Amino acid sequence: MNAPVKFETTLKDWETDQEVRWCPGCGDYAILKAVQRTLPQLGADPKNTVFISGIGCSSRFPYYMESYGFHTIHGRAPAVATGVKLANPDLDIWLVTGDGDGLSIGGNHLMHVLRRNVNMQIMLFNNEIYGLTKGQASPTSREGTKSPSTPLGSYDHPARPAAFALGAGARFVGRGFDVSKKLPEVLTAAHAHQGAAFIEIFQNCIVYNKDVFEDFAAPKGAEDRQLWLEDGEPMLFAKDSKGIAVDRDRLELKVVDVVDGDWQAAGVIVHDATNRSIAHMLVEMPFGPYPMALGVLYDDPRPTFEAAVIDERARSSEGKEPNLARLLAKGQTWTVDGTAQDPI
Template sequence: MNDMTPIETTLKDWETDQEVRWCPGCGDYAILKAVQRTLPMLGADPKNTVFVSGIGCSSRFPYYVQSYGFHSIHGRAPAVATGIKLANPQLDVWLITGDGDGMSIGGNHTMHVLRRNLDCQIMLFNNEIYGLTKGQYSPTSRTGTPSPTSPAGSVDRPASPCAFALGSGARFVARSYDVSKDLPEVLKAAYRHKGAAFVEIFQNCIVYNKDRFDDFIEKSVAAESQVQCRDGEPLLFAKGTKGLALDLETLSLKVVEVTDGDWQGAGVLVHNVRNRGLAHMLVEMPFRPFPMALGVIYDDPATTFESAVIAERQSLIAGKTADLGKLLAQGQTWTVP
């Protein structure tokens, strides 16, 4: 998020003349449209906006948004984004990555951009597979996932991007999915956050991992399988008949039944986006019998990396006059005839 004056744009202002080239039915199409619809709502300016990506299917994103962009190298988009933000802190920087790009070869770079708290929006597209390199299992693939590199099923335990983000010191963590009507609201919240805003987006890979997320996205099961996290509202799901409460014996979450709408009597927790402990429990609770936690899970701003760097630089040069000749002449010097 920057402090520039908002301007009026439309979705068309954010579309490029490039042919959008993803597999027909790919969830990336829906995410692209959600972003292009959201940017006008934010008052964002294409001239002050930069999309940075690494390598992977999701990393074609900068070609399709009418703004500045960098299609960088595998896993290093956070490093490029950091350089951009330090060079011009007023720019809106969006970082596009995937579960392979951001959690495998780029895992260390993702960790550092989060712990430093660079002011940017990080969108991690999670399709639980390597799509661009033809369907190998990824760090987020579920145990048992068959693939060219695991024909009998992966034996790896999957990584949780949101748990990783919290463990790396992220101050904003959210979750959504490609065709969710709530995705624009999550992106707006990420944009408003001053600091590194991490958004995991479940994305359907139509070719190599088709309908992987139907167990909580499909309309017939969504109400029972999703809990929408909204600040100040009770953590209810299943049309208000169930909720999440604290198990005092294990200090973990449990599912409770809610009778006649009495969620308070059932002990259902009220979501608090500044409660880091609750955020950890929400992203780490196992899907089934628990629902999938979606929405803004954690939002607690802190000093940003670029503002700290600028403040330090100002303090170091305060009261000093730049003199290159004097700098070169101090200490040991040599004269070369």
């Protein structure tokens, strides 16, 4: 694979002439702008960038990016994205999916693109509802969610996208939310990661699940409810008056008070993005007693799937001359006499 070339673009270079058709106030608008702001900072080339989506509100994304793109079928975007990456490993692949598309019919495909570690950015928009099909409960809907498919309240235990990604073997897991000013930082870190980079983006569905994330995403008091992680920095929140420590007796995380700024005395741990065990604990922290863990939770690269495929192709063809006619004639062959009559 060739080294990427930095291109100079602006946000306008990534906007299309298509009318953006999401509900007024939908969080997808903010995510779209975050991506369009991030790509110029990355020096991305629109002619080398591909957005691939499945089905759902989020999956209209390729129409609104001035680049190449595929709007594929329900749940199968990871399979298509894998094929595109293997056909041309130099392409910059962005996979766009939702909690319904990616974790219901597409869960199997999403699992395999993560465990294989195909080099692409995977953005899963999580609004905890089926928005496109009029508000049914989705795999991530909370217990008690009332919807057309669960009129008395959902009794399903919700899936946790970040926990799913870690369990499937993802080497990069990040979290953000639609209107956060820090979302571009998470996208940038995901793009720098060589391998399958999974970003869960909490997204407000203004019509069917309005303000479901306000408990941690609302601007007022956000510093008390959000833990933005930064590699090599202590896990502090609430204006550095609280932090996250390890309860060594129970082998789980706990919230501690920080007195006079002495976070070390309080036992606050420093974020190590390569620590998979701590990453698992962070995604499982119940919101309420704990803050919402955001940013880069886990980042520990390993060789990518397409690199292994390219190496295999090179080894299998080493010392061999490409000759299709010889290949077809190899082994047992026979000639069909065109004058012979078929038996009746």
